[in-house]
Amino acid sequence: MITDKIKIAVLGYGNIGCAAEESVNSAPDMVLTGIYHHNDDLKKIKADVVLICTPTREVEHYAEKLLKRGISVIDSFDIHPQIYSLRQSLKPIAEAHKAVSIISAGWDPGTDSVIRTLLQAMAPNGITYTNFGPGRSMGHTVAAKAIKGVKDALSMTIPVGTSIHRRMVYVELEKNAKFAQVEKAILKDDYFAHDETHVIPVPSIKELNNVAHGVLLERYGVSGNTHNQRFEFKMEINNPALTAQIMTACARAAYRMCKQKKYGAYTLIEIPPIALLPGDEETNIRTLV
């Protein structure tokens, strides 16, 4: 294929993979070279950058394999306490194979991390509250589905302020399962035991499905000696569409960093924001500042 566009492949074709196909096809400077299922032969992939849209626990495995072929990779790995170790493990591989990995490149972790960093620079003393939702929590949904007697489940995260969340757990029961037992098991589960949790039986989970999500980031802090500096960042978004769009923007940054020989593994807060946008950097600087 002869083109000066960035060649992007998508690995994994769930919610985020589908949205990634759309965002890559909408990008003026990219061409989609293929969509691959996670059990496809990775050697078939031809691309400058691969968007890894597999479940989060499979990210490291595929990132390693692709980096070793010199292909840059983007993921939206979202297990916060393991992000740093993922970066440390991918960094030497990316460096050795002259590629770039941008990890945890979604909205949280990801663009929210950039906002939190900025707010901390703007008001070094103070508290930042991250209030998620309303929206589906993948981790909690999976935990609820694993409970005996649950055929299908949906755990919604409801923000109640100051980084505290309520869990609304909708369950579709197996035949003959007793709701009272299922409710008790969910409330005892470590995923739910520490938050206000309500379990609600419904005839069908499918009908509740909605990929809307959101966040309210708040910081009240101190700049210099001046208190009462107030900041808010709020989003109401389609979750996979935003995640895929941010990954796509990061693919562009990874491609550029490769050209500049800045090989390695990075989180979003380590990347100049201008690198995320298509088009000539000098023109963008002129327009955006």
Added chain:
Amino acid sequence: MITDKIKIAVLGYGNIGCAAEESVNSAPDMVLTGIYHHNDDLKKIKADVVLICTPTREVEHYAEKLLKRGISVIDSFDIHPQIYSLRQSLKPIAEAHKAVSIISAGWDPGTDSVIRTLLQAMAPNGITYTNFGPGRSMGHTVAAKAIKGVKDALSMTIPVGTSIHRRMVYVELEKNAKFAQVEKAILKDDYFAHDETHVIPVPSIKELNNVAHGVLLERYGVSGNTHNQRFEFKMEINNPALTAQIMTACARAAYRMCKQKKYGAYTLIEIPPIALLPGDEETNIRTLV
């Protein structure tokens, strides 16, 4: 002075200079080496980085002089259409003298520019509205003060949505000045002729003084093919305190970029956000993502 702290000097001692003294003194990794008035002898300044807190039109003059001495500089130059040409004129000087200049390092231009860049990456199609205020507009205040018969003035910027602003112009009249004539002259002035403007006579401007300001950035846009992605960033802040704090954070970034030999002139959107924070970068990455 033997210290491993970053040596910072402040040039100019108005609202922002005073706040800069406080923010530098609050920074754990900095030491303030001096505060200089704009007519002091610049050769006396000993510092790694100078915060240029003079009026915006004097920034280029002082930045050039200091860069030529190999001293990095930070400013909050705020005339939007001239930012790019300031960067282009300071860039070769900074490169030649192994220094770093971070320009327009306030909140708008500055951190707002970073947020606008992020939002454009997150939803490439759509409109961003920047709604300023309520707060004092320096440019409009100066324009009102220049009108014949005006002893003192204050022009407040009031947001009315979709980047449209109302101007509330408070005027303290000279003895024998006629309010009707002053009002007419203000409404005809090019600074005010295009916006809804109200002129109000008051006995004393001094009593109205308040450095509060704010912004509401809104973007409704499209990620991939998905419309109705909604974003809001809102601040209610003490203006000079925030401006000085951002300049201080940028002084840290400039110092680090100098160590990494990334000499030149930069706007905030070209800088990795992590460079703004004190302390070990690896520890910060671990904490913030």
